[in-house]
Amino acid sequence: MDRGLLYAKPPSLSSINFLIDNLKESMSIALVDFYPLAGRLSTIKYEDDHASWVYVDPNKGPGATLIHASGIEGVTVSDIVTCYESSSRFIWSFFDMGELKVVNHDGHTRPLLSVQVTDLVDGVFIGFTMNHCLGDGTSLWHFITALSKIFMGRGDENEKPIFKAVFADGYGPVLKLPYLDPTEYVTRFDVDPQLRVRVFHFSADVIAKLKDQARKNNNNNNNHAISSFQALAAFMWLSVARARNLPSDSDMNCWLSADTRPKYDPPLPNTHFGNFVHLIRVTSKMDNLMKNGLSWAAMFLHQGVMGFDEKSNMANLKARSESPDVAPLMKLRNFFGTNPPLIFSGSMRFDTYGPEFGLGRAVTTRTGYSTWMNGRIVVDPGREGGGSVDVQVCLLSDIMTALESDNEFMSYIS
Template sequence: MAPPQVRHISKCTITPRRTLEETPPPKSCELTPWDLAILSVHYIQKGLLFFNPSSQKHPSNPIVHLLKQSLSQALAHFFPLAGRLKTHHSSPSSSHVFIDCNDAGAEFIHAAADVTVSDILDPIDVPQIVKSFFVFDGAVNYDGHSIPLLVVQVTELVDGIFIGCSFNQTVGDGTSFTHFFNMWSEITRRGGEENVCISAPPVTQRWFGDLVPSLVCLPFSEADDFIERFSAPPLRERIFHFTTESIALLKEKANKDCNSNNISSFQAICALVWRSVSRARKLPPDQTTNCRLAIGNRSRLQPSLSPHYFGNCIQTVTASTTGAQLLSHDLGWAAWLVHQSVAAHTDAIVRATLDAWVKAPTVYHLSRFDSWSVMMGSSPRFDMYGNDFGWGRPVAVRSGYANKFDGKVTSYQGREGGGSVDLEICLLPEFMNALELDDEFMDVVSNSVVFLP
């Protein structure tokens, strides 16, 4: 029997809905070094699974109409998402990339698939059809010159609905993505009422520190000079659930191992994953290995940026050691390395890295990630389960094809809250098979979550 397919029912462009009294937005949005450095990275692809909010099926489901209406209102607040990227060449060897806030609009796709919520949640590995709940597989952020910066696909299932967003990362990071999703769901929950005021308006003015925005550009004349089209090898993708209780015990053990009270729950989780994946890969004793973490800068800057700053404000910090050191020491030793890398990321370091980038601009390529390390992305602090569109909380968060490679770990809050965590781990099949047999890892993991409507 052929696997189920996603059928596209309709597609349209959604533009911002503004009142005549509103002040028009800026005509352009400048991009910072953090924005430009990820031009060759894939779009963010993340979405939410819900039980069916309506008994009415396509093609005239009123829920779909409401989502279009509320998206239009959300774009009035998050106006950069309705624009397109544009490049101005100030010299033959210099590219100034920015967002043209031209209200070209976001794309909205209404789709359907003959699968159930259980078909998505029950398999051990994330089923392949989840990737079809998103568009722009393989698209990189630079492609926002010619394609929308935001595409929403609403896929009706047999007993549920999936709302997936493909979100250009030059517009914003994971914090900004979650902020947009939270405000869109808030508008929808209130019935898409006219002239809606949202509870947390975005701060759309970009932060450049002490840099002169006009000097922030790329030393390339052609996109081919810095854009890479990365394709991941076949991977296994699995969601591992960590209960509040198991995380508390893990944190306690990590702190006890190194006689400390400073290691956080997430740092302990990172250490566990780093050690366990390294064992699964049979890491050679003299091989250098890294645990990389995407880390937010908003609260680290002095003065701090608003948590509602809409743009990129993240960097990667790295804990590094050899295979012999990592696996001969205990959990707390590895957790302390992770803790030190986080603690060292100060305001001075953040500003210094911006200055260094301007002197030697670089664009990150996914192919540069080394195969002996792990990369911890996203955050369990992102309130994805708070996205109530008016028919209850989501039952799961899932992601698409984008930005995945051997060793990529994406963290989400657990659905039951209370500090629980879900990790989406991507590994080559032989390494995932070995991870599932790793006693230290599996003793902490719990897969006993019950998803309720």
């Protein structure tokens, strides 16, 4: 999992080494509290059971990594902001482990946390890479925010992470995977050269308009409960479906990443560090989706979200505890072919522009290769705030071209 922040170089930054030195000191302080990020994965094998247990060993390995790198010659802040197409794969080099085929299991020998500072002509890119086994987007942004506050001398005792494993009753702390050797479950992948990624910006007014449209013309009495995110996700679902132009009886799948912390009793705080993500899956036939439109699609997604409650969360936790397994998302490509589900990740609620590191407010955010997957959609708040949203979309080249040629879709893009 990788997320990066792009900053313009402020006149007050006399030397990039000053930034590196202060970041190194801040990381050493932050990792006292976020100590598992300085460790490595370890595995215990149970030969008789043909099983293994993978866990985090905080005392293993040389720790987290901080890298100072030089950017590609001549690349400016403007180049990164304005060019997010296939040629922008150079951004992968702004993240440690940005090469292909690195997977979570490599945390046995590679850092669980790596921070790379890339010096550009007129800017600085700080790329954060965290092993997804340890945490989700909420946890990653928790660490980035805490690190920035320490850097700025504003450390907050109330933001210290909580490390406490959550198990279904009667299970844990050891959960055995039904594999003895990593070759039985580790899947590596190449990024399809036909994939393109683009960031689309939705202003706050447009998001409000989409929510208003989603709440109208709907006979369901709960239409007023449709959220801004659900309206946006429904709009993207419809738009990509039109771009794919599939037969009417084809399935069009939409999966929303849900934070399960609020689904416990009592709810877990956002500072509870870990991977608390569940995919809410909804499916519609193409003809239903096209015929019923935005408000129907938004309500369908809303009902899926509302259906995932504390009871279903605990049932899901118990099922995963009873039968632990590994299900790499990248296998979806082979399973769904050219019609994979849209998978939404990120959040409109993340404080992506709060961390400053003495560089002022970030110009934009970017991701590395780990999000380059057909149908992957990453949602971030827009830089200007106020409810604006940036949506990173990854699609096959011909589908992206069709989306960009869709006048209805592009009329909403700022």
